[in-house]
Amino acid sequence: MAKLEFDGVTKRYPDGTEAVRDLDLDVRDGEFLILVGPSGCGKSTALRMVAGLEDISDGTMRIGDRVVNDLSPKQRDIAMVFQSYALYPHMSVADNMGFALKLAKVPKDEIRRRVREAADILGLTEYLERKPKALSGGQRQRVAMGRAIVREPAAFLMDEPLSNLDAKLRVQMRAEIAQLQSRLGVTTLYVTHDQIEAMTMGDRVAVLKRGVLQQVAPPQELYDNPVNLFVAGFIGSPAMNIAQGSLERDDGRIVVRLGPVSLEVPDAAMDRYPTARGAIGRTVAVGMRPEHFFRPDGAVPEHQRFRARVSLVEALGSEILVHFDVDAAPVVSQDMREAVDNDDAIAALESSARRGTQQFTARFDPGTPPRPGEDIDIAFRGEYLNFFDLESGHALR
Amino acid sequence: MAETSVGRPAVATAGPAAPAEATAGPRRPRFGRDALVTVGFLLPALLLLGAVVVYPIVFTVVRSLYDANGDTFVGLANYQEMFTSPRTLQALQNNVIWVVFAPSIVTALGLIFAVLSERVRWSTAFKVTVFMPMAISFLASGVIFRLVFEDTPERGLANAAVSLVSDVFREPGRYPGAQPSGDALTATPDGGFATEATFQPGDTAALGLVRIPAALVPDDAQEAVAAPPTAADAITGTVWLDFTRGGGGQAGAVDPSEQGLPGVTVEAVGPDGTVAASATSGADGAFAVEGMSGGPYALRLTPGAFREPFGGVTWLGPALVTPAIITAFVWMWAGFAMVVIGAGLASIPREVLEAARVDGASEWQVFRRITVPLLAPVLLVVLVTLMINVLKIFDLVLVLAPGSVQDTANVVALEMYRVSFGGARDQGLGSALAILLFLLVLPAMAFNIKRFLAEQ
Numbered sequence: 001m002a003k004l005e006f007d008g009v010t011k012r013y014p015d016g017t018e019a020v021r022d023l024d025l026d027v028r029d030g031e032f033l034i035l036v037g038p039s040g041c042g043k044s045t046a047l048r049m050v051a052g053l054e055d056i057s058d059g060t061m062r063i064g065d066r067v068v069n070d071l072s073p074k075q076r077d078i079a080m081v082f083q084s085y086a087l088y089p090h091m092s093v094a095d096n097m098g099f100a101l102k103l104a105k106v107p108k109d110e111i112r113r114r115v116r117e118a119a120d121i122l123g124l125t126e127y128l129e130r131k132p133k134a135l136s137g138g139q140r141q142r143v144a145m146g147r148a149i150v151r152e153p154a155a156f157l158m159d160e161p162l163s164n165l166d167a168k169l170r171v172q173m174r175a176e177i178a179q180l181q182s183r184l185g186v187t188t189l190y191v192t193h194d195q196i197e198a199m200t201m202g203d204r205v206a207v208l209k210r211g212v213l214q215q216v217a218p219p220q221e222l223y224d225n226p227v228n229l230f231v232a233g234f235i236g237s238p239a240m241n242i243a244q245g246s247l248e249r250d251d252g253r254i255v256v257r258l259g260p261v262s263l264e265v266p267d268a269a270m271d272r273y274p275t276a277r278g279a280i281g282r283t284v285a286v287g288m289r290p291e292h293f294f295r296p297d298g299a300v301p302e303h304q305r306f307r308a309r310v311s312l313v314e315a316l317g318s319e320i321l322v323h324f325d326v327d328a329a330p331v332v333s334q335d336m337r338e339a340v341d342n343d344d345a346i347a348a349l350e351s352s353a354r355r356g357t358q359q360f361t362a363r364f365d366p367g368t369p370p371r372p373g374e375d376i377d378i379a380f381r382g383e384y385l386n387f388f389d390l391e392s393g394h395a396l397r
Numbered sequence: 398m399a400e401t402s403v404g405r406p407a408v409a410t411a412g413p414a415a416p417a418e419a420t421a422g423p424r425r426p427r428f429g430r431d432a433l434v435t436v437g438f439l440l441p442a443l444l445l446l447g448a449v450v451v452y453p454i455v456f457t458v459v460r461s462l463y464d465a466n467g468d469t470f471v472g473l474a475n476y477q478e479m480f481t482s483p484r485t486l487q488a489l490q491n492n493v494i495w496v497v498f499a500p501s502i503v504t505a506l507g508l509i510f511a512v513l514s515e516r517v518r519w520s521t522a523f524k525v526t527v528f529m530p531m532a533i534s535f536l537a538s539g540v541i542f543r544l545v546f547e548d549t550p551e552r553g554l555a556n557a558a559v560s561l562v563s564d565v566f567r568e569p570g571r572y573p574g575a576q577p578s579g580d581a582l583t584a585t586p587d588g589g590f591a592t593e594a595t596f597q598p599g600d601t602a603a604l605g606l607v608r609i610p611a612a613l614v615p616d617d618a619q620e621a622v623a624a625p626p627t628a629a630d631a632i633t634g635t636v637w638l639d640f641t642r643g644g645g646g647q648a649g650a651v652d653p654s655e656q657g658l659p660g661v662t663v664e665a666v667g668p669d670g671t672v673a674a675s676a677t678s679g680a681d682g683a684f685a686v687e688g689m690s691g692g693p694y695a696l697r698l699t700p701g702a703f704r705e706p707f708g709g710v711t712w713l714g715p716a717l718v719t720p721a722i723i724t725a726f727v728w729m730w731a732g733f734a735m736v737v738i739g740a741g742l743a744s745i746p747r748e749v750l751e752a753a754r755v756d757g758a759s760e761w762q763v764f765r766r767i768t769v770p771l772l773a774p775v776l777l778v779v780l781v782t783l784m785i786n787v788l789k790i791f792d793l794v795l796v797l798a799p800g801s802v803q804d805t806a807n808v809v810a811l812e813m814y815r816v817s818f819g820g821a822r823d824q825g826l827g828s829a830l831a832i833l834l835f836l837l838v839l840p841a842m843a844f845n846i847k848r849f850l851a852e853q
Contacts, residue, residue: 073754086752090770100756
């Protein structure tokens, strides 16, 4: 086992484009680190550079204390799980799992023992003699895991290993992989674009945008205190509601005005974003998580609530998602485009920007759901307000 | 509804129309018409196949049971003759050599080219070049390789290449073909010359050679000296071309206008057979083996100066003709194998190869343990297709093998042609040979067809 250390690692293609730029990142010994970002952000490239499948253009890559820039994959002692599983179709499950050991000239008995052990852990014992073709998707995924486990490598590299599974199996394997990793304690770098995998599986999450590292933090920290608009918009599903708002002082209180709506900003929020005080009187980007909206009862004072027209209601059983219109200009910046990562959604965002209005999403407890077209009272827990600089996108911290 | 289908029970069971029964409504045409339509559509193809495939096969089988003219039924006599004739047996033996070597060499080369062409920069140009011979007819390639395999290095590419290499290791002499003039010198077994007479230091030797074309005498050669200066401790003499241009002159004597032969090494050999000293002849042919004492010594001209240049390998002679023709075949078909195997390579998922690399496989191990096993089905198809091709090989042998070695290079298809349409015009025996060829190809065909069906 070993730590992985990216030191200014850059991947530059012959045409000059940089897939990964000056990446500094440590994966600690035994840590489960998730590398997440929208498609094309360079996360897979970063992983492949660790594996030695991609040349490193600049910087230093270390596995343990060894600089591995010029080492072949063979010499790096890492195991990789591919999205497509990349099983050897002509070999049985046992041979698939034992291939690396066989190449390393491990004695036959030892190979058999380790393959059996791994098969036990993964529940593959009865399939050992089968060819991959005769396995289900979940079983193939396990074989790919098994192939990594038997090697007892310095580190696991996983490249979206669950994205080819159906939703139900994915939930199950997600838990299994996380458990397995904490049991084996092998340093793991796990690439995904899936929000839930990023939030639930790892010790820490590294967010990448266009080849540039944005933030590395434990999942909750990342969720609660994103360093910029990109991380704020990318992490969380449904996404954080982000709109332009102006911070103003009104009668001794600080309020934020989102179009016609104005909400009181409690000191707790100001304490989390100290430099926001300096932005009073200016327009900033305001971020509001869907779950921090609530339907007020009579006790909530007038200046903490507003009325809005419901446009869509999604009842999910355990919760309901209510989409409502807010006449506040959305933030259309490069950060936001990257975070949304969907051309149609971008186009919708831009068209609503021209109209100076947008849709917010709120997550409510199930109860009597409002009907579309209805005007309802909505309140926000002001201490959870997030403020970002409109130009740079940085959190006002 | 049910009554109408019961009314024609015999036709209702006809294969293609059967599924229609489940959904058959009153307006549907009845099965009898369907069957007619089916036959109608199949008829042209059936007629064509019958006329150009089935009929010739049946006719050939029948014809093989008759004699040369086709008048008398002779039973299996043609087959008996076929399997006892040394020519057929030689042809069969050659066919075995072909089937064993040609397809495997072509497949191996195709595999190497396919793998390489994935990694080289100008891969398209490379592929086109290798594939190009496929566009040339067998006959034309036969002619091309007839030229390649010409006997002399001046005309044949293969021999030119061999002589280029051979000359490096075995430099040809300056005066190949030289012969002694008179009795002073006799040829030695190693290709040099030696004197019968012996010499003492202070003596002079006249070592005349003939049969050297004027063109081989170097430009810097001068008129030979008749009497080179003598010395007490040296054997001196002249090596010269003992031939007076325009006639005249005396054999064994240095006549005016006769040329010296520079660059010949002269060794003085003592009575015990050891070389005491040596010298090289100058521009005027004079030499002086110096530092001598005692004696007597015989003089020897070393063979280096008289070595024949590389004369060329007789590729199309009896010994090498089949390998040579197989080479031509390989040249033609390597491109085919490369393209088919290349397509197979492209269908191997890249991630599987990467997984193997991460698992610790070297490039060779990836090739050997992953690429080749995954390509095995493709390799097999290429191999079997080539086997069918090779069994039927005819035109290359006909064009490439000179008449004198055609018996040695014979293959079944060629034998069939020679027997049927050559001097004997024995189409009975020819038909028997054709049937033999057909039976040989059949298993390979069956294998391929089975594979294609399995793939569907």
